[in-house]
Amino acid sequence: MAHAHESNTKRIWMVFGLLSVVTIVEVIFGIYKPKALFFNDFLGMNLLNWLFIILTIVKAYYIMWAFMHLEGEKGGFRWSIVGPLVFLILYLCFIVLIEGAYVFDVYKTGHIKWNF
Secondary structure, X not given: OHHHHHHHHHHHHHHHHXXXXXXXXXXXXXXXXXXXXXXXXXXXXXXXXXXXXXXXXXXXXXXXXXXXXXXXXXXXXXXXXXXXXXXHHHHHHHHHHHHHHXXXXXXXXXXXXOOO
C-alpha cells in the first residue's frame, strides 16, 4: 500500500513539474517577446500568439489526461472529450483575436478616437 502512495506522489510531482515548465516558458516568451516570433505572421496572427495558444492547449490536454484519468480510457472516448474542447478553445481564440483586431482598427483608422 505504501508503494501506491509513493507512486501517486511521484506522479503528482511530475505533473506539477511539467505544467510549471510549460507555464515558465510561456511567461518567458511573454516577457521577452522574441522579434522572430512577434513580427512574423501566420494566418493573420503573429507566431507568438500561436505559440501561446498551442502551449495552452498542451497544458489543458495534460491536465485532463492526468487529473480526469483519461490515460486509462480508450482512444475514442478520450478524443470524444478532448476533441470538442480543443475545437472550442481554438474557436474562442480565433473570435477574440479577430474581434480585437477589428476594434483596434476602428479606433486607429476610424472616426471614433481613443478616449482613454
